[in-house]
Amino acid sequence: MSDTKTYNGSCFCGAVQFTVTGEPAAMGYCHCESCRHWSAGPVNAFSLWQPDAVKVTQGEDKIGTYHKTPNSYRKWCQSCGGHIFSEHPGMGLTDVYAAVIPDLQFKPAVHVNYQETRLRIKDGLPKLKDFPKEMGGSGVILEE
Template identity: 40%
Template sequence: MIFKAQCSCGAVRLEASGEPVVQCYCHCNSCRSYTGAPVSAPVLWPRASVRFTAGEDHVDRYARSGAETGGILTCQTCHGLVGIHLAGPDLFDIYAGLLSDFEFRPTVHLNYENAVLKVRDGLPKLKDMPEDWGGSGEILPE
């Protein structure tokens, strides 16, 4: 299965192949600042499963840490978010709203310790990130 995504103006396009690693909600301060929303809906694939099909030369990358890998990718034309490369676990995050013909089925909340909008949906609420991504793996009460 191949899923397509693009920035707001369509200058930058990408494809993600196969099944995502996880579909989730994220409550971290970074996601909130990137999107302007109280909670985001990331869909994460292994970085190797995501490729640009157009406009890669129109992509700006920003990493708060100044790291050479990873970071937020935006379109130079419309400044729309394209995705986020999480260098540590080598995952590529495409927000669900950017994916066409994709049925978003979240299974977990990440970084719930930073939640500004509490959600009661029965899904597990991780304090930060899963242990294998460098987080505590601790589950918070709903």
């Protein structure tokens, strides 16, 4: 018997449902202008997963895709407009928005793109100027 945990998630109306299995590769907050605009909020809470850990179980035909750049293929429900996840081919990861996985215990470890923040958060987590070096960023940590 496996101890691997599976979490259920859905869009706002429930027409698109999916599972994520295992543990996320990372969790944190993104402060970039693109994520802020897409989420209509001052910061985006992310959970990054290996693409094969994310499975659409219902409503795949209702998923719309938008990509402003080749870095992010943003997915949403065409019925309700609810955002569900973004595929990041360059990173080889899928960002499932933390808010759409209700049973996942969100444990953020980092803030990325903090140089673009519009909401200062003093939580003791590292505040990266852009991305970690291993993800193609500078790895520079900014002061809280």
